[in-house]
Amino acid sequence: MRKILTLGLILSLSLGAMAKPKKVVMIAGPRSHGPLSHEHRAGIMLLAKCLEKGAADLVQPTVVTNGFPKDVSVFNGADAVVIYSDGGGRHPALGGNNLETLGKLMDRGVGFLTIHYAVEPTTNKGNKEFIAWQGGCFETHWSVNPHWTANFKKFPKH
Template sequence: MRLRRVFVSWCMLSMCLGLATANVVAAEKADGTGKKIVFVAGKPSHGFASHEHNAGCKLLAEWLKKGVDGVETVVVTGGWPEDFSVFDDADAVVQFSDGGGGNPMLPHLDDIQKLIDRGVGFACIHYAVEVPKDVAGDRLRSWIGGCYEQWWSVNPHWEAKFTVFPDHPVARGLVPFTIADEWYYHMRFRPGLEGVTPILTAVPPDSARSRPDGPHSNNPVVRARRD
């Protein structure tokens, strides 16, 4: 079986941070020279304890604040803000939201491009890696290296086993592990994986590629690559 690349689409939310009184929550900066990371949380969806955009962003922001000196974290809830001044001194932006045609980045593609051109880092978590192919596929691949593309990528639940990791700072400290979750695979990457470093790779079982065809479930290319 061919080794298929998978995006890191899993984020464990073990706790929900306290509710904010405003829609922007900022952590105190350790000093005036640190990095500023802005989290953009999409609107609630999928029901309780599933796709917890607000809680996920607040949790990650809190972990960074506690674990990394000199980092300021800001969480924007409800999608991209009308006032983009929150990004004026940002070093990186992380979006955790729904995707597809309802991806909240779509009305702000030109604004995000300006951030990218300024050297701001950009990351997407889980469903946020999906955009309509003809609207923003090329842009998202140029920004983060790949994206989820309907009728090409698939996202069933399966048990992924990870045993080998690259020599990369992101993989520092990892040991072999297995997780059953909704893993994205057969992503649409840049040609030749240019500029992309795969961190987690796994081989999906045939059962994960035997479902009826659909925009997210299966397609002829995925099915043909089972062998």
């Protein structure tokens, strides 16, 4: 019995080591500022390069530049979607049927991450989806930017 358990453990560990890398679709928003400011394309390419160098056996980054992909087949086999872009009305996820496309991926269990201003959909479009997909989002006139300094006089008992 001990031999069977040992063999099973070795087999399960070796199968985990042979797992194929997770496909991460990394979307850079279109240019919106001058050079060296909010460089979505450069930023997403740098992050992808870091993943390729540091975790190539775990992650396969697929970079899309200049906004939401026109050919959504890029999402085939995706395990996660990362968006680094402007937010609000210029958010790439809010155009056309993009929220619907992302929603189908989320229903499949694909991960969702937004970086920098990409955390901000609009209250009319994308807000409830972003909260469901990543646990929160920036909401104009509600969220605090850049920082909130707490000034607690008393703490509740827990």
